Amino acid sequence: MALFHVKSGDQTIVASNAAPRTRQRWRVRRSILFFLAPWLIGFTVFTVIPMGVSLYYSFTSYDLGTPPQWIGLNNWIALLHDPLAWDSLWNSLYYSLGSVPLQLIVALGIALLLNVKGVPGRGVLRTVFYLPTMVPTVAASIIWIALLNPYGGLINDALRFLHVPQPLWLQSTTWAMPGLILMSVWGIGTTVIIYLAGLQDIPRFLYEQAMMDGAGTWRSFVNVTLPMLSPIVLFNGIINLVWSMQTFTQPYLMTKGGPMNATMLYPLDVFQNAFSYLDIGYASSLAWLLFVVILALTLFAFWVSRRVVFYNN
Secondary structure, eight states, X not given: OOEEEEEETTEEEEEEOHHHHXXXXXXXXXXHHHHHHHHHHHHIIIIIHHHHHHHHHTTEEOOSSSOOEEOTTHHHHHHHTOHHHHHHHHHHHHHHHHHHHHHHHHHHHHHHHHTSTTOTTHHHHHHHHHGGGGSOHHHHHHHHHHHTOTTTOHXXXXXXXXXXXXXXXXXXXXXXXXXXXXXXXXXXHHHHHHHHHHHHTSOHHHHHHHHHTTOOHHHHIIIIIHHHHHHHHHHHHHHHXXXXXXXXXXXXXXXXXXXXXXXXXXXXXXXXXXXXSOOHHHHHHHHHHHHHHHHHHHHHHHHHHTTTOOOOO
16 A cells, blocks of 8 residues: 655654555456356355255155145155166266276376378368257267167167177167267367367477487377376366266167166156155255255265376466
């Protein structure tokens, strides 16, 4: 704080510029709040308030036709004894543990190829790999129903050409979930783009120094690329994990959770309880359990990453 001292006889007049600076800070804060207001209002109206209402509904009996009736922990107790809820939760975990690593590995491989200089049509290829993410999920599901058709589908035709046994895919309790996991690779365009940004941010001198030390392509990848890219891998992993645990459209359109609940993912169970059985209270408790599970998995991922993620501060 700057102070100006003006001597007048035995008195000292102190003039401070604190007030102008305070007004300036307030104007800056007001401008920040003004630009943040649309997001804050939208987040409050469409996220915070609905979450609070759903938490209240989880302690009530509510069927959309009558006012909610408070029943305490009855929904949560029923959830603990609902075998379908736990089976669907396991299915979602199975789907996530199968799809997320596959997406990360395939996306990283494609990003490494697209990052190589001198590849003809590299810009066009980047666009081609990103295009599937722009296809609506409904349309993509219809396409994959045709691809996974055990009788004349393109995938089984390719397997037949290679003289490999052809699974029944979506009609088999064993292969329906692997079929959905295989389909998850369809939408890795965004993951590829994020990987590309991370690869281009790695300093070239690190590779040059590794080559001077005698490192080949593989050792450079292990000792330079992966450590420098580890924060990006963590980010993509968590984002893909959150989305995979919330997967709904694909099993709803392609299998309806079948055959024999083999693809009954947890969000599909929440949907059925809410809109097929009109048990909004119980569906809200299911949704909050999913929130807790996703939060726990995310925190676990951060905890594990402390030893393997390299932050270049």
